[in-house]
Amino acid sequence: MILPKEFYTREDTLSVAKDLLGKYLFTALDGKLTGGMIVETEAYIGPLDAGSHAFNNRRTTRNETMYAEGGVTYMYICYGIHDMLNVVTGAKDSSHAVLIRAVEPRVGIDIMQQRRGENIPLKRLCSGPGALARAFGLKKIHDGMDMSSRNTIWIEDQGTILSEADIKASGRVGLGCSEPYFSIPWRFYIDRNSFVSRGPKAKS
DNA sequence: GCGACGATCATCT
DNA sequence: GATGATCGTCGCG
Numbered sequence: 001m002i003l004p005k006e007f008y009t010r011e012d013t014l015s016v017a018k019d020l021l022g023k024y025l026f027t028a029l030d031g032k033l034t035g036g037m038i039v040e041t042e043a044y045i046g047p048l049d050a051g052s053h054a055f056n057n058r059r060t061t062r063n064e065t066m067y068a069e070g071g072v073t074y075m076y077i078c079y080g081i082h083d084m085l086n087v088v089t090g091a092k093d094s095s096h097a098v099l100i101r102a103v104e105p106r107v108g109i110d111i112m113q114q115r116r117g118e119n120i121p122l123k124r125l126c127s128g129p130g131a132l133a134r135a136f137g138l139k140k141i142h143d144g145m146d147m148s149s150r151n152t153i154w155i156e157d158q159g160t161i162l163s164e165a166d167i168k169a170s171g172r173v174g175l176g177c178s179e180p181y182f183s184i185p186w187r188f189y190i191d192r193n194s195f196v197s198r199g200p201k202a203k204s
Numbered sequence: 205g206c207g208a209c210g211a212t213c214a215t216c217t
Numbered sequence: 218g219a220t221g222a223t224c225g226t227c228g229c230g
Contacts, residue, residue: 044211051211062225062227076211077225078225079210079212079213079222079223080222080223080224080225081213081222082211084212099211101211128213129212131213140225172211173211175211
């Protein structure tokens, strides 16, 4: 089943980030279907989070979509080259979001390989936020898209059950060293899944 | 108008 | 594990 808007509009963004693990991300772009299981996410908790674009209620043209009601995409470009896929969560104006960091490819693998270029090993096709956006054909123009119908981008629950023991948490990647937000364990990933991207050393 | 810097990746040693 | 690529966005004034 497609995850409904209510899945995303919950106020507890950490739960949304964890619950997205094991779900299936799909895009249908250029008449091509691609999909895979989400194995790694990061939570960005609105105005209180120094690692978030919306820290201190900063509101600009770029991050305006973060203030939308949960259930839409938030896309932006990082390092001038990489498009990043986030899912907006919470109520309107709460500015929470979850970054999708890695997916285990399942559907349309040949299409992903075409988009990423040959010579990319399967393990790296969708491992890392920039890589996965490219494999799924997502660009900044897909910012603010509704995810609650099988239209362009959506996420499905296909019945995968994960236990608490399958889910690990760690500090988030790439934030520089501004404590305490650098080491707060708001990155979640499926333990022992080889499609998880390289991040900071896992803390048990 | 301009300078600095990133929620990264692939390639090289 | 070090490094270069590469450019939109922000903040300054």
